[in-house]
Structure formats: structure tokens, C-alpha cells
Ligand SMILES: Nc1nc2c(ncn2[C@@H]2O[C@H](COP(=O)(O)OP(=O)(O)OP(=O)(O)O)[C@@H](O)[C@H]2O)c(=O)[nH]1
């Protein structure tokens with residue numbers, strides 16, 4: 035049930051704990067599912083802060099007078115997060131890391147065929163969510179825009195031929211079979227992407243029961259459904275657990291990123307830089323700058339590398355602020 039058994043087996047001790055999994059979080063109330071598949075609303079014990087428990091967490095709990103209380107959070111295998119900006123009183127933009135979900139084995143980044151696609155934005159997504167122990171897939175959604183979808187596919191493949199990229203459309207049911215086969219059985223995955231790329235619609239297709247996201251709930255009064263909470267579902271089609279998440283407008287991270295996933299050429303070259311901590315921006319005998327100069331890597335590629343590192347580390351905002359002063 036919801037990976038609880040597998041998780042329990044991976045623990046060395048504590049085998050007798052009563053473990054549940056958090057499948058939804060709304061402010062201070064959690065929905066937990068127990069080993070035998072029962073769902074309960076739960077709160078946390080007072081010494082556990084709400085910023086300590088997330089969707090996907092395995093937790094211990096007690097039942098007291100029919101009130102369910104989460105007593106502790108068990109070790110996580112992965113944490114999926116992104117940066118979020120808060121304007122503080124002094125109008126400084128504070129960059130904080132916001133955890134979207136935990137104990138996730140597969141990440142699916144959705145890019146809609148009919149939205150403007152740029153490689154730098156794509157790279158920012160990948161840099162934000164790539165981690166070594168998580169299986170990353172790119173899904174080009176709204177594949178019914180056939181030409182637009184294959185243009186995006188070509189752009190990605192021209193620079194990153196090894197990336198796992200799949201086109202699908204929620205309107206073309208036959209394309210969904212390709213999607214279903216990507217999910218690993220009994221594993222947990224999260225769907226990520228900008229608002230409106232079709233995450234909830236896809237989950238509705240994969241989770242064949244009636245109580246999923248009902249799209250006629252019009253939360254914003256504009257006739258458009260928007261996911262506002264992160265929520266986990268079981269799909270009997272994929273035989274796995276799927277997490278729907280609110281779409282985002284911007285994307286950044288304050289985490290240390292592993293940029294080797296994208297800019298392998300630059301990392302290879304960097305081995306030959308004179309200085310070990312070379313930033314490849316101004317240093318003498320920089321192998322990367324040399325390669326740009328003699329044309330063995332393109333200026334555009336190098337620019338994207340620099341731009342991405344700046345954006346993802348919040349450096350860009352810092353520079354913008356400095357310029358505004
Ligand atoms: N053309 C086309 N439209 C789609 C497809 N999938 C979803 N849509 C439409 O796109 C809109 C947004 O879909 P959602 O599934 O709500 O998108 P979302 O990614 O969950 O959006 P947020 O909840 O805001 O994050 C809806 O009007 C859907 O009907 C598709 O494959 N093709």
C-alpha cells in the first residue's frame with residue numbers, strides 16, 4: 035500500500051512501528067493512508083512543525099480518541115524542491131527552498147507544445163529537478179499540436195540526445211499507452227510543470243476513479259481549474275503512485291545543482307583550466323573560455339551555461355538588485 039511495505043522492509047529496525055504515508059497536505063491538516071489502505075485526516079504533535087512534514091513522507095502515528103496524530107517523520111530517500119521568492123519588509127527578495135514532495139523515485143517535467151519553448155528555460159527546469167537518485171523524464175504535453183511538439187522534441191534532442199523525451203496528448207488516448215509504460219511499478223512519481231500544461235488532466239486519465247480532481251470545481255471563478263495542493267494518487271494503470279503539484283510560474287533553486295547533467299562538454303573542458311576553482315568567466319588559461327574563443331564550443335551554449343548558473347543560484351536577482359540601486 036502506497037509503498038509503505040517496501041519502505042518498511044528497507045528499514046533495519048523500527049519494523050514494528052505503525053507507519054502511514056502522507057498523501058495530501060493542506061495548511062495544518064494532513065491526509066495519511068495506512069498500511070491497510072485506510073485514509074485519515076491527521077495533525078502533527080506539537081513539536082513537529084508543519085514545515086517538517088510533506089506529501090510522500092512516511093510517518094509514525096497514533097490514534098487518540100479517534101484523532102490521528104503524526105508523531106514522527108521517517109528518513110527520506112529523496113526531496114523534490116524548488117526556489118520560491120518572498121518579498122521581505124525591506125523589499126529584499128528572499129530566496130527560499132520550497133519542498134514539493136519527498137520519497138519520490140521518478141520526476142516527470144511537462145512542457146506544453148503550445149507554450150513558448152526556450153532551451154534556457156528547459157535547462158533551468160532540468161537543473162532544478164535533476165538528482166542522481168531520481169529518474170528524470172521530459173513529457174511534451176498537448177502533442178495534438180503536432181508540429182509544435184516535434185519542434186520542441188528536435189530542439190531538445192539536438193543538444194541533449196540522451197534525454198528521455200516523450201510526446202503525448204491527453205486528447206489522443208493511443209499516445210497515453212507510451213506514457214503508462216514509463217512509470218515504474220510500485221514507485222512514486224511527481225508531475226511538474228508550468229500552470230496549464232495538463233498535469234491534472236493526465237492524472238485524471240491515469241487514475242481511473244471518480245474522486246480525483248474534479249475539473250468542475252472552479253476555484254478561481256474564471257472557469258479554469260488550478261491545482262492548489264500537492265496530492266498523491268494511486269494509478270491502477272501504471273500500478274504506481276502519482277503526485278499532482280500546483281503549476282509554477284517561475285523556476286529557480288537555491289540548492290547546490292549538479293550541472294553535469296546538462297553541460298557535460300564544459301565540465302570536461304574545465305578539467306584543463308589552470309585554476310581548480312575556475313569560474314570560466316575571466317580567469318587566465320581557462321580551458322572553457324579558450325574553447326569558446328577557438329569555436330570548439332558555441333558561444334550560445336556557453337552563454338546558456340552561464341545564464342543558468344546565475345539564475346538557478348539566485349545570482350541573477352542579486353545582480354538585478356545591485357543594478358537597480
Ligand atoms: N489541446 C490540449 N489541451 C489539453 C491537453 N491536456 C489538457 N489540456 C487542457 O489544458 C488546460 C489545463 O489543463 P490542466 O490539466 O488543468 O493543467 P495543469 O498542468 O494541471 O494546470 P495547474 O493545475 O494550473 O498546474 C485544460 O483546459 C485542459 O483541458 C492536451 O493534451 N491537449
Ligand SMILES: [Zn+2]
Pocket residue numbers: 304307308312313314315317319320321322323
Ligand atoms: Zn575555466
